């Protein structure tokens with residue numbers, strides 16, 4: 284099928300950047316990104332392109348180039364669906380918070396709503412592309428809804444999971460390790476649909492980086508990739524605790540191990556724990572799927588990655604309390620960073636939230652600075668945990684715009700996100716203005732130990 288119009292449902296961290304790049308690279312295709320969230324769409328359409336709702340290096344330039352030419356953001360979902368030959372579903376698939384599978388399974392209600400809307404609105408044949416991360420065999424459910432409630436329209440379902448990482452989304456989209464497309468490759472219509480999507484990506488991705496498989500392999504590969512990545516972080520974090528007991532240094536261990544080409548050096552950075560909207564959610568989903576097939580050993584194996592991560596966040600916070608003479612009650616603790624990693628304003632499942640929650644339970648007073656995260660987001664994250672009243676969260680946590688306000692008169696400062704700017708702060712000034720002993724906790728292994736100790740800090744870093 285010759286694709287002239289693409290619709291993407293979901294203008295979030297994946298839908299927005301992915302479609303912006305498709306529009307930039309395929310000027311002859313009209314790309315419309317739709318969402319039920321009016322505020323988000325308004326922000327994507329903001330005259331000042333720096334105000335688009337997602338911060339990603341390089342993204343605003345691409346939006347500036349394509350927006351209004353062949354890239355559009357709209358809340359008119361029906362019109363965009365009807366016009367498109369190809370529809371990407373890029374809505375959120377969070378962990379279920381109710382009913383069967385609560386706390387583990389993926390909540391597919393937004394996916395189902397999209398399918399029902401597509402079925403209701405479509406008057407011409409469509410290729411429906413799963414861009415969201417989904418449990419293996421979701422395409423079957425989609426097909427079922429579309430063909431049983433549709434108007435006699437033909438649908439092809441493709442799986443095209445997204446592997447971009449936040450903070451490097453544009454880079455990852457422009458130069459992906461691979462693009463994965465799963466389809467019904469046993470039928471001519473299925474092969475045609477796969478080819479249509481291959482043709483879109485072939486505008487800028489080398490052919491041998493575009494991989495086609497059956498739908499189920501594609502769906503499962505996405506969960507597998509995230510499980511493997513998160514497993515590496517939990518593996519090195521497990522070693523970080525052993526390093527702290529033995530005098531080994533986790534960065535040296537990671538380097539030595541990573542130089543083995545079979546292991547590789549990437550994704551071996553010890554930290555206060557992985558965050559982000561997907562690793563935990565996708566592994567829980569994998570565990571749930573394995574359990575639902577009665578594969579308990581498989582489920583337990585992968586669940587350990589999450590348990591290790593929870594332990595890492597908890598032990599970082601517990602170590603702070605222990606080091607501060609077993610109490611942080613009424614003490615000012617400065618947080619540098621709140622986002623789940625640098626170069627993003629996303630805070631979903633950020634380790635900082637859980638460390639803060641732990642310290643608040645110990646009656647600490649927390650002051651937060653993050654270069655990209657807004658005050659209301661910090662409160663929303665803490666309120667979401669439901670550990671204490673909203674009023675209490677606002678009383679005990681302050682969010683400031685100047686990092687030196689975080690550190691002034693603080694009993695301890697903790698680095699929770701690896702923003703580059705933290706390295707260049709005036710650490711002598713920070714030391715001078717802190718209460719003594721001045722405790723510094725590096726949850727990201729990003730600060731240089733010797734110079735901090737020379738200034739006088741009591742320095743603690745993960746894994747050394």
Ligand SMILES: NC(=O)C1=CN([C@@H]2O[C@H](COP(=O)(O)OP(=O)(O)OC[C@H]3O[C@@H](n4cnc5c(N)ncnc54)[C@H](O)[C@@H]3O)[C@@H](O)[C@H]2O)C=CC1
Pocket residue numbers: 292293294295296297298317318319320323360373374375376393396397414415416417445446447448449560561
């Ligand atoms: N955030 C990431 O880095 C990555 C996410 N993914 C996957 O991509 C999917 C989307 O993730 P994000 O973009 O982070 O989510 P997000 O929450 O940022 O965006 C999803 C958007 O979908 C909209 N939406 C939900 N239901 C809708 C409906 N029925 N009609 C219209 N709009 C609707 C929401 O309003 C929201 O703006 C998830 O399945 C996630 O696992 C995959 C790779 C990377």
Ligand SMILES: O=C(O)[C@H]1O[C@H](OP(=O)(O)OP(=O)(O)OC[C@H]2O[C@@H](n3ccc(=O)[nH]c3=O)[C@H](O)[C@@H]2O)[C@H](O)[C@@H](O)[C@@H]1O
Pocket residue numbers: 416445446447448449450509512516549550551552553554555556557558559560561562623624
């Ligand atoms: O499905 C998804 O949502 C995406 O999840 C991750 O991307 P993302 O969560 O954006 O960011 P990562 O760079 O993977 O970092 C995840 C977390 O692990 C932490 N991390 C990562 C690497 C490392 O060595 N150590 C470490 O602690 C990061 O600080 C962060 O908190 C994957 O890297 C993407 O391929 C995938 O598409």
